[in-house]
Amino acid sequence: MTKDMKERITDLVDEAKVAYVSSVDEKGYPMTKAMLSLQRDGLFTHYFSTHCSNRRTQQFLKNSKACIYFCKEDSFEGLMLNGNIEVMTDRDHKAMLWREGFEMYYPEGIETENYCVYKFTAHKANFYYGLSDFDFLLEDYENAGLS
Amino acid sequence: MTKDMKERITDLVDEAKVAYVSSVDEKGYPMTKAMLSLQRDGLFTHYFSTHCSNRRTQQFLKNSKACIYFCKEDSFEGLMLNGNIEVMTDRDHKAMLWREGFEMYYPEGIETENYCVYKFTAHKANFYYGLSDFDFLLEDYENAGLS
Numbered sequence: 495m496t497k498d499m500k501e502r503i504t505d506l507v508d509e510a511k512v513a514y515v516s517s518v519d520e521k522g523y524p525m526t527k528a529m530l531s532l533q534r535d536g537l538f539t540h541y542f543s544t545h546c547s548n549r550r551t552q553q554f555l556k557n558s559k560a561c562i563y564f565c566k567e568d569s570f571e572g573l574m575l576n577g578n579i580e581v582m583t584d585r586d587h588k589a590m591l592w593r594e595g596f597e598m599y600y601p602e603g604i605e606t607e608n609y610c611v612y613k614f615t616a617h618k619a620n621f622y623y624g625l626s627d628f629d630f631l632l633e634d635y636e637n638a639g640l641s
Numbered sequence: 642m643t644k645d646m647k648e649r650i651t652d653l654v655d656e657a658k659v660a661y662v663s664s665v666d667e668k669g670y671p672m673t674k675a676m677l678s679l680q681r682d683g684l685f686t687h688y689f690s691t692h693c694s695n696r697r698t699q700q701f702l703k704n705s706k707a708c709i710y711f712c713k714e715d716s717f718e719g720l721m722l723n724g725n726i727e728v729m730t731d732r733d734h735k736a737m738l739w740r741e742g743f744e745m746y747y748p749e750g751i752e753t754e755n756y757c758v759y760k761f762t763a764h765k766a767n768f769y770y771g772l773s774d775f776d777f778l779l780e781d782y783e784n785a786g787l788s
Contacts, residue, residue: 511714512712512714514661514673514710514712516663516671516672516673516708517671518665518669518670518671519723521706522665522669522704522706523665523706523707523708523723524663524664524665524671524672524673524706524707524708524723525663525671525708525721525723526661526663526671526673526708526709526710526721527710527719527721527769528710528712528714528717528719548774557669559668559669559670559671560670560671561663561670561671561672561673562673563661563673563674563675565659565661565675567658567659567675570675572674572675574672574673574674576666576670576671576672598772599772622674625745625746627695
């Protein structure tokens, strides 16, 4: 991977307000929804906040296979990450993701029982830009531009 | 469904430049990519143009289960449609989807062997807006606002 491509990928993720998060339902159909892109740890680990009770959380508890996708619609650049989602309900993760205003969604604050965190960990990635597709792994991204 | 909700859904789809199209790969992982939203027939049938040779087309030939998702990031409205994708290679569908400038992707025009059309047909839908989720069927949408 070139240094330029690494920068494009980093910018795409940094500028994205939302990620498109996909699960697979009990009948084998993919399900996609936008979620706020709140926090990440490097390029391959991403965190999202949500309700424990919703349909998707129940799906991820049964089948952790997931995809998250970031897109710049204007330049038609897209980053797809494939991996798995763990549903975290411990206080540390819930506190880490908590943001001002979340009381609207979770009235009892960090302790809200129906509040949880998705920890997504990718095992591979694909970047689309300039009419081409590039598969890559975390080490390709981390070592990009190093001689 | 209220008439207002039907209008919101219609506007969302009409204004969307892209749809987020998801497949399921041979290992059971969801795969999401943005595709140009080119043409539809009502709310539950959508068409996309692509290459026959790409990974996703090969996936849909093996497993037609699909999701397409439209999103207004600013107002956080999202429409998810679940259904199946047929890969069409007949001349009629290829001519129907052809647009000016497609020679860039398919140099031999409509006859390009590597050009095909996805016909997506939904069997159910979910609309997210105002912090709520609504499941609906085609008849709910079509009959909305009728007394």
